[in-house]
Structures are given as structure tokens and as C-alpha cells.
Amino acid sequence: MRIPTRSREREEAATGAPSRPGLTLAAVAVVQFMVSLDLSVVNVGLPQIATGLGFGAVGLTWVIHAYALTFGGLLLLGGKAADRYGRRRLLLIGLGLFGLASLAGGFALEPGHLVAARAAQGIGAAALAPAALALLATTFPGGRARVRAFGIWSATNAAGAAFGVLIGGLLTEYAGWRWVMFVNVPMAAVALALAWRGVAADPPAARGGRPDVLGAVLATAGMTSLVFGIVRTEEYPWTSPVTVTTLAVSAALLAAFVHVERTTTREPLIRLGLFAGRAVTGANAYTLLIGAALAASFYFASLYLQNVLGAGPAAAGLMFLPMAVGVVAGSVLAVKLGYRLAPRTLLVIGGPLAAAGFAWFGLISPDGTFVTDVLGPSIIAGTGIGLCLGPAVSIATAGLAPHESGTASGLLNSSRQIGASLGLAVLGTAAHQRTGPIATPETLNDGYALGMTLSAALVAAAVLIVITVVPRARTSR
Structure with missing residues (x-):
């Protein structure tokens, strides 16, 4: 196998630094875990954040929206900048900004301070996430190594969102809500060290139009x-x-x-002709709906556990562990099945599982228990989501020219983050209207159950999009 070795030598000579796939994969995994973690780590701590900084009911939701919207809205620019100015460069800049914003958020004294810090986190994530995913796509261009790499990416991606609630609950109860911000600082430092040593230096900056x-x-x-x-x-x-x-x-x-x-x-920011490809369009629409359902379901489940079942932050976080395990298990299973099944097939398998889990969540009751109302649907929904994330990425980025991989990565991440914010806004509003003006465990339960049922409907719609839009593609090469 001397040709790949010589090819790598030529690449190292051109970039000026060796490429270390193992360290690159590790850095990307830490980055994806961190940016996914921050979508959910604040959920369990929201009541304590509101008390500590004096947030109002409407203003509190912007602790989530500020991150998701700047992250999703600027991801296209981040992807284009990664293609134009260098993926390693954008990755390092984004990690630095993300770490500093997290540190500032932990020291927030007023609601505006925390919202601004969360927005800055989103800007940092918009720079580093597409650069990291593009590095993964180009470092592992095909074969079993690509399936394994995207499987690890999807596992850390999903585990960050799932374990974020667990980590947030434990930190909020035993260390204080400020640590849901501080926890990012050491992760950013580790990812920075891995990227500095493991990612090859960027080639000379491309000439041409500005982003x-x-x-x-x-x-x-x-x-x-x-x-x-x-x-x-x-x-x-x-x-x-x-x-x-x-x-x-x-x-x-x-x-x-x-x-x-x-x-x-x-x-x-994006060549609109990309949407002419049914695979790109279908994968992004699927990811938007899955992101909406996942963010909303985490939000409702966290509030159900605390406001209806009466669990504390740490206990509520621990109760999310089965979903986290299910997500990781589904991601691992997607890797094993990915050697034999096309990514589209995995989406068609995982989507109905997730929809069934969310529909089961919609049956929650005010006098329910963790075992009867949470455990089963958590495992099923988590496994279904884990099966979906990696294959969707593979569909959206496969077959594109190398110089567009950053843009496609940014577009897919943008779909997920914008879906998360829109899903939380729409489903949260519907749940609030169902709850009515008097908040009792019974009325709150009705609102949360409606939100979960609507999450199931979103996932079912995502499956229909895959079946009707995404072509029966060849298996991933």
C-alpha cells in the first residue's frame, strides 16, 4: 500500500505539518461533544439560572435561543470561511472564542451578560464545528475508515446532547449553575491541544472573493x-x-x-445549486426536523421530571442516562450496520424508532413514575436518534467536491441548530397554550405531553421526507 503513503507524504510537504488521523479524529470528537453539550447542558439549570440572575419567563428561553440562533445562523459563513481560509485556522480560532465566552458566561452578573456570552459561544461554535466536520470528511474520504469515523462523530454528537442534561443536573445541584458554563473551558483546552498537534497545517489561503x-x-x-x-x-x-x-x-x-x-x-455562503441534489435537500430537511424534535423533547422531559414528578436537578439529570445510553448504543449500531446497509436505509429504520419513543412519551401522566413513563421511551427514542445522525451526515456530504465539504458541513449543522430553536419556539408555545394560565402538575403535564406528541409527528414527517426525497443511493464508498 505504497501509493497512499506517498500521497500522504506529498500532502505533508505541501501543508508543512504531518497529518495525524487519530489525533484529528479525537479533536473532532471533543469539539462535537462540546458544541452539542451546550444545546442541552443549561436545560436542567434554567430554574436556578432564573433565580440567580433575575430572568423573566420569556427572557429565560433566550439562554437557549441565543446559542442556537447564532450557531445556526452563522454556520454557513463558518463553513465558507473554513473552505476559504483554512480548516485548522478556523478550528483554533473557534475553540479560543468558545472557551473565553464560556468563562465569561460563568461570571455573568445580569441576564444580558449571560445571553451575550451564550451568543458568543454560538459564534465560536459556528467557526469550529463546520471546520471540524470538514476535516473529518477530508481526512477519512471513504471505506471502512470513513464509516468508523462518522460513527464516532455521531456518537459524540448525540452523546453531547444527551449527556448534557445529566452533566447539567449534577453540576447545578452540587457545584452551582455557573459550572454549566465553566465546564466548557477544560474541554476547549483539550481540543485545542489535540488540534494543535494532530491537524495538518493549512495550505496557503485561497485567492478569490470574500465570504x-x-x-x-x-x-x-x-x-x-x-x-x-x-x-x-x-x-x-x-x-x-x-x-x-x-x-x-x-x-x-x-x-x-x-x-x-x-x-x-x-x-x-452557499451555492444554491447544491439544493438541486435530492440527497442534500432531503438530508438537511430530515436533520432540521430531527433537531426540532430532539431539542423540544429534551426541554419537555426535563421540565416534566422536575415540575411534575418533583425530581431535583441531579436526579433529573440521572434520569436522562437511559436516553444517553440509547443514543450512544444507536450510534455504535449504526457503525456496524453501516458496513452492510446504505445510509438511507438506516434513516428509515432509526426514524420510526425515535417517533415511537416520542409518541410513548406523549402518554406521560401527572401520577406517573420514572419506570412507567420515562425509562422505556427514553431507550427507544435514544436508540432511534443514534441510528440517524451519522448516516444523515454521510448522505449530505458524500460525492461533493472537496472545496465544498466545509460549506455542506455548515449547512447540515445549521439545519440542526435552526431546527432546534424553531422546534423549541413552536412546540414550547403550543405546550404553553395547552397548559393555560393556571400552572398545576395536571395542566403542566398536559402541555408537556402535547409537546412530546408533536415531536413524534415531526420525526414521522422526517421519515416521509427520506422515503420520498432521498434517492436510493449506492452504499457509502
Whole structure:
């Protein structure tokens, strides 16, 4: 096998530093665990955060939205910057910003401080996540090594979101809510050290048009306005002038984003022709719906455990352990099945499992218990989600030109984060309307059960998209 060795030698000579696939994979795994962790680590601690900093009921949700929206809205710019200026460079910059923002958030004294720190975390994640995934796609271009690498990525990706609730609960109860921010600092430092030693130096910066910063601003502002309008329907009805105006502004901003992408003289954030491929379109639509269902279900399950069953933060976090184990088990199973089954087939298998688990969650009751109402659906939903994440990435990035891998990675991550924010806004609003003005364990349970049932419906819709849109592709090479 001398040809791959000579090829690697030529690559190392061109970049000026050796490529170490093992360390690269380790760095990417830590990065993905960390950015996924921060989508859910604050959930269990939200009541304590509200008390400690004086958040209102509406303002508190922006602790989640500030991260998800800046992360998702700027991921396209991060992917393009990774392709243009170098993946290693963007990875290191993003890790530094993420670590500093986490440190600042831990020392927050007012609600605005924490929301700003969470937004800065999202900006850092938008730089490092697509760079990390693009490095994975180019370091492991095919064969069994690619299946294994994406399996590890999906396991850490899903485990970060699942274990985030567990870690957040333990930290909140035994160390204080500020540690849900501080915990990122050592992880960022470890990933920085691994990337510094293991990722090959970038080739010379590419010449050409500058990335479309205006498009990134329009996309982020448009999605933020949309979420703001949806969340505010708890105070202003859908037909009120405030809501109608906010949603109209959002639509105008998003339309302007599409126009800019078509006409800009700069390097567009994404080549709109990518959506002509059914695999890319289907994988992103699938990921958006899965992200919406997953974020909303974690939120509702956490509140059900604490507000209805009366569990403390640490106990609630421990009760999420079966879901975390199910997610990791599903990801490992996806690796083993991925050697024989096409990624599309794994999505069709995993999606119904996840939908069944969320539908079972929709049967929760005020006098339920962990064993009867949480344990079973957690294992089934977690396993189904674990089966889905890695294959979706493989479908969305396979067959693309190397210079577009960062863009495609950013697009897929963006779909997931925007889906998470939209899902939480829409399903949270529906659950609140079901709960009504008087919050009792019974009315809260009704709202959370509705949210879980709607999560199941979103996953079922995602499966239909895969069946009807994603082509019966050849197995991953």
C-alpha cells in the first residue's frame, strides 16, 4: 500500500505539518461533544439560572435561543470561511472564542451578560464545528475508515446532547449553575491541544472573493426575528399587529438573504445549486426536523421530571442516562450496520424508532413514575436518534467536491441548530397554550405531553421526507 503513503507524504510537504488521523479524529470528537453539550447542558439549570440572575419567563428561553440562533445562523459563513481560509485556522480560532465566552458566561452578573456570552459561544461554535466536520470528511474520504469515523462523530454528537442534561443536573445541584458554563473551558483546552498537534497545517489561503458577511447577518437576523415572533405569541396573539409585523420583518430578511446569495459579487455562503441534489435537500430537511424534535423533547422531559414528578436537578439529570445510553448504543449500531446497509436505509429504520419513543412519551401522566413513563421511551427514542445522525451526515456530504465539504458541513449543522430553536419556539408555545394560565402538575403535564406528541409527528414527517426525497443511493464508498 505504497501509493497512499506517498500521497500522504506529498500532502505533508505541501501543508508543512504531518497529518495525524487519530489525533484529528479525537479533536473532532471533543469539539462535537462540546458544541452539542451546550444545546442541552443549561436545560436542567434554567430554574436556578432564573433565580440567580433575575430572568423573566420569556427572557429565560433566550439562554437557549441565543446559542442556537447564532450557531445556526452563522454556520454557513463558518463553513465558507473554513473552505476559504483554512480548516485548522478556523478550528483554533473557534475553540479560543468558545472557551473565553464560556468563562465569561460563568461570571455573568445580569441576564444580558449571560445571553451575550451564550451568543458568543454560538459564534465560536459556528467557526469550529463546520471546520471540524470538514476535516473529518477530508481526512477519512471513504471505506471502512470513513464509516468508523462518522460513527464516532455521531456518537459524540448525540452523546453531547444527551449527556448534557445529566452533566447539567449534577453540576447545578452540587457545584452551582455557573459550572454549566465553566465546564466548557477544560474541554476547549483539550481540543485545542489535540488540534494543535494532530491537524495538518493549512495550505496557503485561497485567492478569490470574500465570504458573504451580509448574507450571514441577514440569515441570522431573519431567523432571530422569526423565533422572537413565535415566542412572543404567548403575550401577543398571532393576529396582533406586533406579531404580524415581526413575522413580516423576518420574511423580508430571509427573502433578502436569498436575493443576496443569488446576486452578490462576493463569495456566496452557499451555492444554491447544491439544493438541486435530492440527497442534500432531503438530508438537511430530515436533520432540521430531527433537531426540532430532539431539542423540544429534551426541554419537555426535563421540565416534566422536575415540575411534575418533583425530581431535583441531579436526579433529573440521572434520569436522562437511559436516553444517553440509547443514543450512544444507536450510534455504535449504526457503525456496524453501516458496513452492510446504505445510509438511507438506516434513516428509515432509526426514524420510526425515535417517533415511537416520542409518541410513548406523549402518554406521560401527572401520577406517573420514572419506570412507567420515562425509562422505556427514553431507550427507544435514544436508540432511534443514534441510528440517524451519522448516516444523515454521510448522505449530505458524500460525492461533493472537496472545496465544498466545509460549506455542506455548515449547512447540515445549521439545519440542526435552526431546527432546534424553531422546534423549541413552536412546540414550547403550543405546550404553553395547552397548559393555560393556571400552572398545576395536571395542566403542566398536559402541555408537556402535547409537546412530546408533536415531536413524534415531526420525526414521522422526517421519515416521509427520506422515503420520498432521498434517492436510493449506492452504499457509502
